[in-house]
Amino acid sequence: MLCIAVTPTSRTLAKVDLLNAARRADLVELCLDHLTKDPDVGDLLAACPKPVIVSCRSTQYGGKYDGGETHRLGLLRQAIIAGPAYVELDPDAAEALPRFGETKRLVAFHSPNKPLKKIAATVDRAVKELHADAVKFTWPTPDLAAAWPLIYAVSQKLSVPVVGQGIGGGGLTFSLLARMLGSPWIYAALEQGMEDVEGQPTVEALESVYDARAIDKKTRFVAFAGFPDRGATNGDQGSACRSWNAAATAAGVPQRALPLEVGKFDHLPDMLRILKIRVAALGPALSAEAAKEWSQFAPLSLDDADGRAVPTVAMQAKDGWRGRVSSRAALIHALTATCGGSLERRQITLLGAGIGTEALARMLMDRGATLAIADPDDAAAATTAQRLNARALQWRAVYSTHTDVLIRGERGANAPAPVPLGEGPKAYNHAGLEPRLTVADATAIWAETDFLAAARTHACTITEPSAVAAAVLSRLFEKVTGEAWPGGE
Template structure:
């Protein structure tokens, strides 16, 4: 179950938002009474309850907004229990002073917004001994190790009393999703994106739709995307939708892993028995020493964006490479019958000299295209061109260099700088194929200018969906629901676009 946390300054506003949450499908709501700024009227709040509730009056020391004295706070908690609320949240240090009464279930909670203590098992035991129906431990994760420890501790505690273990902050987002697999009775989510009650808290609709939270159980297999940053990745929504569509009991979560911490972090998370991983910046090269097997593209490019784990054997793949070549060949009708690429002898100019530019340049060169790379840093362009085996041109000459295919491998034009293009309008000529690897927004200024000049265009969404579909097939052995994946991307971009 997902518990939706609500907290507003006025009774009327809180009641209105509670009604909206109920209409949206919330089955349990945490009322943060400490957020109310006026004299608290429990009768007004609790007489006609829209859903079952968790009654919470959080102190400032525990991340709350309570302004009154402690005696009054404890009185409110006792009064709520007498009225028969479904759950009451009692902090560990005061839980024993408030006796059990009626049918109200007791959540005995511990919050630490500074760190994750070493003695998590002791804290969980103390909470259980305080007559808890549910134990809740929420601590700030300063490392992947912290996040892993709290999820493991909650899993152990759930064997005795249902336990919610949350690692707060961006490093612990996955704990908010995977807790259900390890016995948590619910997780906490926001409802209004403008009101965040704890670092890393996900939204109700996000947990329900993008992660399929209610489908998760002890047998659910875990997949993940690794990177830094990772918060705005579309991959969880895309892969989880595909799992649900095909009835596969699996969940795909984001793992924020800082640069230089990859091996140590994955060792710490090995107990999750992750079955497959998407690998993004900055780990595409760092993952290589951890692979036992790799496909040809990984060997050639020295970069891996997909890992399949079977019988503890890690096999690396590069679906970026195959996806980019696929969308470009499709633009020309696909490979010919004698396996000679339709891209042979096409003249290509690639803007940028980063990982995606290098990948595409290598693939096109192998297919017999004439490839040139350009970058604001001429030395970097020259170095990448030498590694790939193509030529480079100066950035100043990019608009005047004739080509059949023009590819943007730079971040220019990415949200929020949507009015920018890496080349002026003069760079486009009718009939060219123009490919932008950026997918947010899908319709970049680069592509708009190209279409205005009668060019054929390929968006970053085309490449993203194709590489995600290839990953999905590698993960599951099943054909990916490509159309659904594209619909999910369109929905997510529509939600986030200004």
């Protein structure tokens, strides 16, 4: 079930929020601690056609209520008498308030700084001493490692149902996993800006991006790390996850994208094995530390290893996790589409003489392209061209030599940064960009670069990063599901 928490500040808005939430929720949580005036709880409940959880959390337990404890307990007592489906009670309130009527008791444990230990013992105490019908745990989940105890808590078969709520960037990740693990319900905010806790996903994200209602025990996740959308919030990996989930829905396969921030990698193999995650897509927004960790966790195959490359895909193999650099093949696929479906006899100039560029060059030559290698270091360009049996182009001739396609690639070990734009002797002058050229950038294939931006101003034809990203995802989708990417690329 999906529980939408509403956090109204006025009694009038409370009724509106309850009605709006009821249209999209299976269960609604009414958070009384946000109200500025005492409500008539029975009147509010009458306005909601769905089962309601009533809560009134003090600041000690992560809420907004900062009045007297006696008054807070009075509000909760009034809520119990009004007869909602559940009343949420922290341990203090559960000790003070007896069971009454048919209202079920959701005993909530809030730990603002770290996970709680001895989950089973805590649940047993809640049942025996606090008369809990269900138990809720809330604590920080900035990443998978921190969320793991909460994932464990909701996955156990205990004497009463257990639900959880993650605080922070991993809240969405936890909620999606909780759906797969059979949690009785997960929490969502009605709208962005109305979150009950930091990191709470919105119902819009859960429904339209992740199709959360379709997630069940048969669902298998593909992890997406480092794919933020512009303006993405609450751990949302944005358009990449949206595209993957839309494709899975259209193809009718039980695959879903899981936004993932790992945190500590110490126990990642075991965590992924337990969650039955065998594939991870790795995007451009990984921190330097995370990229290093992923490279060590999923070392590149011999075909891809070039000393600096970061895998764009990590897959579980018989001998452990292995990385792949799928972006080069995807770039060529997108470039081929940009060039009308063929690179045969196309004159292509690669800027940069690095090992990664060399791997890209071999793929281009396999497609029938005629290749020239140029680098501010003429000796490096000559050495690379000789290994490839391609043409070496001296840097001073790069503007005067005819080419159809211009691709910026990686440079060598002594000059790891890509060829810069500029007017110096070791830079590429954007004046050399002409409208007749097709331009691509292999150094940052997921996003706009200064090189592509300059090419746009000169009306060049661009191999769009979005097309490259789609090619990466479509090939991964086919590999994972055995189905074609619906609707093309």
